[in-house]
Amino acid sequence: MFKSHIKALCLGAALVTATALSVSAQEKQITVANFGGLVQDMVRELYFSPFAATGVKLVEDSRDYGIGVIRTRIEGGNNTWDVVAAEDVEVIQGCQEGLFEKIDYSKIKEAAKLIPDAKLDCGLGEVLYNMSIAYDPAKTSEAPQNWADFWNVKKWPGKRSLYRDPRDTLEAALLADGVAPADVYKTLATPEGQDRAFAKVKELMPNIIWWTNPGQSRQFLASGEAVFIATYDSGINATNLGEGLKNKVVNNNSIRHIDYWAIPKGAKNLDTAYSFLNFATEAERQAQLASKMGISVPNTDALPLVKPEVLPLLSANPDNIKTAIQSNASFWLDNYDALNQRMTTLIGQ
Amino acid sequence: MFGFMFTNLAKIAAPLRRLGNAQALILVAPLFLFLLVTFFVPIAATLWQSVSDPLARQALPRTIAALGEFDGSSLPDSPAFAGLxxxxxxxxxxxLAKAAVRIxxxxxxxxxxxxKTVTAVSAEPATLTGPDFVAIDARWGQIATWAAIKRAGGPLTDANLLAALDLKRTDQGAIAKVAPDKALFAGMLVRTVVMAAWVTLICLIVGFPLAYFIASSPPRRAGFLMIFILLPLWTSILVRTLSWTVLLQREGIVNAVLAGLGAGGAPFDLMFNRMAVYVGMTHILLPFMVLAIFSVMKAFPDGYLRAASSLGAKPFTVFRRVYLPLVMPGVVSGCLLVFIQALGAYITPVLLGNPNDQTIAPIIAFYVxxxxxxGLAAALSLILLVAIVLLSSVYRSIAGGKTVGVV
Known part of the structure; x- marks a missing residue:
């Protein structure tokens, strides 16, 4: 995480300096903060650079997850970001607290083509991805089918790498324990369900290597330290497509996520921010991103334009949606802190 | 840390007072002002966060006023529902959103x-009673819900400080321990202190002979060695920590060398354990120990040692009775410098350690x-600060007292 992060930060700093030297007051300008990593690399190539080519000075920045920094920026009055990538929980909480502008969907040309989940009050869908099981078929005798297999250390001995976070990990634990996909959040909302999820995590603990950044999880898979990893499908697809790796994603029982674009309250370049949102919502552009990275996109017109060989990989592919569960942002807004504390206590023992 | 500063300020201030020169004090005033603005005010403001609790009071003033008599034994009366x-x-x-997050x-x-309740209530012109709220959501009929609102009623709170010590208030207002599977912070604080103490000890064991060697080297060699001590200080902590990753990982250099030497059982798991954290932190903090001790050793008059020897003391006695006491101030300040920095260790345990080697600093950052x-982040910081001040004053009174006694 730190490596890619530092790289992104350095790049951001270089871009900021370069901009400061060259920008003239009349020029259109916009600062966009993304989460770094593979997505930001791809988005830079396919969204940022072409958008800058339309005559806008685009300053790129990167940020880490967490509403705290955004709140400090807005309330401290020195926010320089015009558009940020944000997680669903950040968008919802930030919207309620008045940290983000409400998005005026009449200004988004292709708004009608976006899937409903991609149109939050303060968040316009950026990318859709899954938390899924991934493995290297060359090193695995038999393909795992679901989270129960992920937990099955008798049949597949070796370490597994999981996200060091209660979100996704507890859902996976309950699915592994036989809870029906439709009942996962109902179960997890009860104290008994939480005990059950944590007991299941504890059961696998001796065989878990935790990751804090998706790049780490892929590294564990590549080096053979982990036989299975729970990671984002887009990272596996992107490295398969881009670097010719041969890892596989299990699309059964995946946990679906959406990241959004949001406009911090009082953004200095609101009009340009909307131009960027429009630009980033165009079907063709989103299809390019999906084709190149194997990540799903919210514009429904983009799917038919995606390369046919990539289409089956996408989390938005109807076959993959059938058995997936949608990560429940409202549940996590309510329970993240408490469950995170319990998880930190469990794995810190 | 503060002890340090005060003694130094006192040292500066004492001769000034003797001179009785008011103008000189004016010259020092910018320093005091600087310290006040950049040091004490931010710390005080942070600490204020840990006890201040205004959010719920701002959002639910009538509800909280109506909960004045509520003691957690039964549901509140109708004024509380009307207020809500x-x-x-x-x-x-x-x-409301901020208060919601707080509670x-x-x-x-x-x-x-x-x-959910806001949505239901906003469409309702009539006055709602308790049963109406329970109909919206059964939790309005639970004492726990109202007790949580009352606990958040402010304007001051002890909730964060209690939480930082793995304690909480029950619905009836008594202080109780949190469930064992949620008791995170106290154990982590102890671990942070223990890890810092070990790093300090290792730095001392490695740093003392090293400082002595440099101090007793001829100037050219001393200068050359000093570069090696200082060089790491000019490199970012992140880079130095990541280079240990390169050395220690399973396919890393150390394992390759061990395998090459025919060590059985290689590759070893050298990363993601407590030892890797100690190695990384010692590497980062060693220069502070060496520099602090070196500065005292360098100024040590050789004549004392010769005098002690000529009076018949054996080499070990010279070391124990003369040398060690006189270089003790350097050791004390070196240990303090290392210990305090180790308490705030952030990146190294994250990158080189296991989840059970983590210190409190990343947890504080998480809550920020x-x-x-x-509030919780500030409370954890406050507890850490108090621990540092207590430990260092105890340490200084033991180590420092001995020095003064001998000298």
Whole structure:
């Protein structure tokens, strides 16, 4: 995480300096903060650079997850970001607290083509991805089918790498324990369900290597330290497509996520921010991103334009949606802190 | 840390007073002002965060006023429900959202309960009673919900400080331990102190002979060696920590060398354990130990040692009775410098350690940036600060006292 992060930060700093030297007051300008990593690399190539080519000075920045920094920026009055990538929980909480502008969907040309989940009050869908099981078929005798297999250390001995976070990990634990996909959040909302999820995590603990950044999880898979990893499908697809790796994603029982674009309250370049949102919502552009990275996109017109060989990989592919569960942002807004504390206590023992 | 500063300030201030020169004091005034503005005010403001609790009071003033008599033995009376209805209708959504997050940190689920209730209440012109609220959501009929609102009523709170010590208040207001599977912070604080103490000890064992060797080297060699001590200080901590990753990982250099030497059982798991954290932190903090001790050793007059020897003391006695006591101030300040920095260790344990080698600093950062529970972050900082001040004053009174006694 730190490596890619530092790289992104350095790049951001270089871009900021370069901009400061060259920008003239009349020029259109916009600062966009993304989460770094593979997505930001791809988005830079396919969204940022072409958008800058339309005559806008685009300053790129990167940020880490967490509403705290955004709140400090807005309330401290020195926010320089015009558009940020944000997680669903950040968008919802930030919207309620008045940290983000409400998005005026009449200004988004292709708004009608976006899937409903991609149109939050303060968040316009950026990318859709899954938390899924991934493995290297060359090193695995038999393909795992679901989270129960992920937990099955008798049949597949070796370490597994999981996200060091209660979100996704507890859902996976309950699915592994036989809870029906439709009942996962109902179960997890009860104290008994939480005990059950944590007991299941504890059961696998001796065989878990935790990751804090998706790049780490892929590294564990590549080096053979982990036989299975729970990671984002887009990272596996992107490295398969881009670097010719041969890892596989299990699309059964995946946990679906959406990241959004949001406009911090009082953004200095609101009009340009909307131009960027429009630009980033165009079907063709989103299809390019999906084709190149194997990540799903919210514009429904983009799917038919995606390369046919990539289409089956996408989390938005109807076959993959059938058995997936949608990560429940409202549940996590309510329970993240408490469950995170319990998880930190469990794995810190 | 503070002890340090005060002694130094006192040292500066004492001769000035003797001179009786008021002008000189004016010259020092910018320093005091600087310290006040950049040091004491931010710390005080942070600490204020840990006990201040205004959010719920701003959002639900009538509800909280109506809960004055509520003692957690039975549900509150109708004024509380009326107050809640009024507050939910009149308070700005942003203010409500912040209060919801605040109370949710105490009672998970309160956030969505509040928003659900706002939606239901906003369409309701009539006055709602208790049963009406229970019909909206059964949790309004639970004492725990009202107790959480009352606990968040402010304007001051002890909730964060209690939470930082793995304690909480029950619905009836008594102090109790949190469930063992949620007791995170106290153990982590102890671990942080223990790890810092070990790093300090290792730095001392490695640093003392090293400082002695440099101090007793001829100037050219000493200067050359000093570069090696200082060089790491000019490199970022991140880079130095990551280079240990390169050395220690399973396919790393150390394992390759061990395998090459025919060590059985290689590759070893050298990373993601306590030892790797100690190695990384010692590497980062060693220069502070060496420099602090070196500066005292360098100024040590050789004549004392010769005098002791000529009076018949054996080499070990010279070391123990003369040399060690006189270089003790350097050792004391070196240990303090290393210990305090090790307590705040952030990156090294994250990158080189296991989840059970983590220190408290990343947890504090989590509550600042990710969860934005600044109250708890401030409380954890306060506990850490108090621990540092206590430990260092105890340490200084033991180590420092001995020095003065011998000299």
């Amino acid at each position: 209805q009024h507050d939910l209708k009149t308070t700005a959504p942003e203010t 949710n940190s105490d009672l998970p689920g309160f956030r969505s309960l509040l928003f 940036t990710k969860s934005s529970n600044w």
